[in-house]
Amino acid sequence: MAPRHRRAKVRRLTLGAAAVAASAALASGLVAEAGVAQAAEPRAPAPTPVAPTATPSALTPPALTPPALTPPALTPPALTPPEPASPAVSQPPAPTPAPTTAVAGEEIPAFGVFLKSDARGVARMPLFSRWLGGTELRVGHTYLPGHRWRDIEGAADFLDVWAHWRNKRPDRMLVLNVPMQERNEEGVSDNEVRQLLRRGAAGEFDHHFRVLAERLVELKVPDTVIVLGWEMNGITYTHRCGPDPEAWKKYWNRIVATMRSVPGQKFRFDFTPSRGHDAVPWTKCYPGDDTVDVIGMDSYDQPNGMSFDQQVKEPYGLQHHVDFAKAHGKPISYPEWGLFRNGDNPEYMRRMLAWMDEHRPLYNTLTDYCPHGVWQCGANPKSSHVYRSALFGRGDQAAPPLTPTPTPEPTPPGTTPPPADCTPLDLGSWVEEWLGGKLCLRSDWW
Secondary structure (H helix, E strand, C coil), X not given: CCEEECCCCCCCCCHHHHHHHHHHHHHHCCCHHHCCCCCCCEEEECCCCCCCCCCCCCCCCCCCCCCCCCCCCCCCCCCCCCCCCCCCCCCCCCCCCCCCCCCCCCCCCEEXXXXXXXXXXXXXXXXXXXXXXXXXXCEEEEECCCCCHHHHCCCHHHHHHHHHHHHCCCCCEEEEEECCCCCCCCCCCHHHHHHHHHHHHCCCCHHHHHHHHHHHHHCCCCCCEEEECCCCCCCCCCCCCCCCHHHHHHHHHHHHHHHHCCCCCCCEEEECCECCCCCCCHHHHCCXXXXXXXXXXXXXXXXXXXXXXXXXXXXXXXXXXXXXXXXCCCCEEEEEEECCCCCCCHHHHHHHHHHHHHHCCCEEEEECCCCCCCCCCCXXXXXXXXXXXXXXXXXXXXXXXXXXXXXXXXXXXXXXXXXXXXXXXXXXXHHHHHHCCCEEEEHHHC
């Protein structure tokens, strides 16, 4: 899918107002869990019309202890997703968990949900887990911005909140989409892309990826799954393969060799095209077994009118993906998947979940914003019910269903609920709008 990046809008403030906001931020610590927006944050990916994106669905998430959160009711908060969306709708009563298909003693595949690229994505994960009756999300998925090389090098103030989440539990997985070129969504011409790929293949950009690898190791996330140059078979990104597949493969191999040369790294590199033929067959871009650890696929419910069976059988579709990975001895993944061109499609949701349960990818992450999602998007109630019913309360240590609580006041659009262990500070609506959310004082700081 094609994440669109935009810089956060910053309104002009008086000098005094800026001072108030700054001092409040210092007083509260402005931790990631507070959900305050960061500048230049990558928007949730928006799949291209031609090539859908898929994410593996571990229907049976691991048995993990859910976070100590007690959000009221099972209605998802009214969040403003990256794409225009209708307001979130109330969810039906807690469904009966579907029977697990995991074999005793067999590791349950990891799954997660893309909720936002910045700190708000981390803050929303425990709320999404609670919506699933305590089922834990083992995968945290985010995207580095691709505006400039300094973004691709992975600024610590962007990565640290994700590293902190990953390191809270040893069985968690951090998945990081990494662009291969700056100006990654700026409509760069094929001729310029061809030249950039050849420069990359010659080693001109190696140092940027060394910096990223060193920062990930310093943040104690050396086992991050790197989804490098995703959807390379399409036309959206500057890191696309089509203008020069041979140079693209050499460039990929240089990046992997550079990042693997950093002491302490344990990275896994995920080669992830979009489903189908798209602009070029994705097999022409495959860089080789030595530098690929996982073979992924981004797969959304598109194009219009295409059935799930057709998505399976089409050239370079779901079945081809599984067969190709098996032939190369690699696990599969679905970093992106969700609804799209066919609207609220519970049959697609049911079939995709079953497909992933059968083929057991290393991980999958659903894209959760309109039109693709099930929690932050109220436009897909039937699909939401299917997804929630399949995953509700999965895992031996999942929390019991929530006891009824009074219905809270609705969260104003565009705000993020603070963590359960934080006391919100009332700074006024205009300051909170500028900051992108409420500030709060963590109870465990005192």
